[in-house]
Every structure is written in structure tokens, then in C-alpha cells.
Amino acid sequence: MSFWKSRQAGGIFLIILAALAFATLDTITKHAIQLVPLLMLLWFRYAFQAVVTFVLRFPVQQTRLFATPNPRFQLLRGVLLLITTACAFFGLQFLPVGEFTAMAMLSPMVASAMAAWTLKAHVSPRRWAMMSLGLLGVLLVVRPGGQVFGWALLFPVVLVTSYAWFQVLTSRLSGDENPYTTHFYTGLVGAVVMTPIMLFSWKTSALLSYWYWFVLVGIFGTFGHLMLIRAFNRANAVVLTPYLYTQIAFATVLGWLVFRHAPDGLAWAGIAVIAASGVGNAMLSAREAAGLRQ
DSSP states (O other): OOGGGSHHHHHHHHHHHHHHHHHHHHHHHHHHTTTSOHHHHHHHHHHHHHHHHHHHHHHHHGGGGGOOSOHHHHHHHHHHHHHHHHHHHHHTTTSOHHHHHHHHTTHHHHHHHHHHHHSOOOOOHHHHHHHHHHHHHHHHHSOTTSSSOSGGGHHHHHHHHHHHHHHHHHHHHGGGSOHHHHHHHHHHHHHHHHHHHHGGGOOHHHHHHSHHHHHHHHHHHHHHHHHHHHHHHHSOHHHHHHHHTHHHHHHHHHHHHHHOOOOOHHHHHHHHHHHHHHHHHHHHHHHHHHHHHO
């Protein structure tokens, strides 16, 4: 069987689709939050995921869709991803899509550092060097006097931290959980937590006038996470992680096409350094994992 017909190739294709979906989601969100209440949009994104996952998976799994050996894990995981999404929605109000995405893509490297600290996972000196290189790339993007320097940088900082903890928690416990059950509870937790908060900014007129933006945010958010699930069912993280960084390219291109924003020279250099360090870290991780199996 040729590589392009293998399960790994299918996984790579799906992970690139997920990256494109997430870049599109961020671009749509940046436009939509100028028209509709942000908290309503955030609530709808998770409510849509919960409802669609239930409709698609309940006929297959029946009550097994709700069965989880780790309800506290599902709650904490859902809250962490909600914090991540909220930081993305608020941050995109003030920051360009491409630069914001590049900073957010530090999450896998920060997750590696947290795993080394909390799970005592081995991280080689070369991988620590790659992570340091990624931080250097961020400094090029957010330097004083640059296009994105300001207080709004707090949002990607919190996003990277919360999403890194999300990844560590998922890595630690995902073997015990059905991925579609986790996907359902992620949407449910986000919707339940956001419901009382969203009511303070509810505007029926906004929903009726701009319903299509709500639907698009729900579709691309849910589709992206479903593609992630299917990708990781076909190939492991070592194979797929480097391809996640295509999201930076997609986001930068979409930011230019929709908002006519292009990073300046140093920001381009920083984005390239972040992407290169992320791919390098993933490749070193793959090499180390292969060495342990031998």
C-alpha cells in the first residue's frame, strides 16, 4: 500500500483540514464580534457542538455517549477549553489573526514543559532549546514598537497556559475516555457554564439579524474538533503535530485576504521562528519516541 493510501496519510489530511477550520473560525470570529455580543457567540459555539455531537453520535452510542469514568476530568477539561476559546475571542478583538495564531501555537511546546514538570516526562536538552527558540520568536512578534505590542497580549498568554494544561490533562487521561463522549462533554460544559453569563448580554435582534455568523462559528468550531478526533484515530501525535503549524500559514493568509493586514518584517521572522521551533520540537519528540521503542 502506498503512503498516500495509508491511515497515516489520512490522518495528516484530516489534521490539515482541522488547522484550516480553526484558522477560518478565528477569522470569522474576528469579524463577527464586531456585529454581535461576544458572550452570545461564545455560548453558541459550545451549545452548537453539544447539540450536533448528540445528534450525530447518540444513534450510534446510545447511552454510552454519556458514560465517563472521569466526570471531574470532563468538567475540568471543558472549563480549560472554554477559557482558551474565551481568550481567543477576546484577543481577536485587538490582535491580528496571523500573529495571534502564531503565539497560540506555542501551546504544544508549553505543554511539553508542563508535562516534564507535572508528569515527570523526559524532555531532552535539544527540545528545551527548541522551546527557547519559540519564545524568541514570540519576542520578535510582540516587541515594543511592533504592530501587536500592548495590554491585549495578556489574552494569548492566558490562552497558551490554559490550552497547555488542557493538552497535559488530555494526554494523561484520554486513554480512559471515548473521544466522542469527551467531545460531547466539552460542548456541554462550555454551554452550561456560559448560559448564566450569556444572559446578561443576550440580544434577540442580533441573533435574528446575524444568525448565519453564529452558525458559521458553530460549524467551523465543531468541524475542526471532529477532524482532530478523526485524525488522532488514524495517526499518533508524533506524526500529526508538525502539520498543526499549517494553521499559522492559513491564518496569516486569511488575515490578509479579509482584513488586509500583513505582518511587518520582524513579525514575519518571529512567525517563521515559532513555526520552525514547533516543527523541530515535534520531530525531536518523534525521534526520541522511536529510540525508546528500540
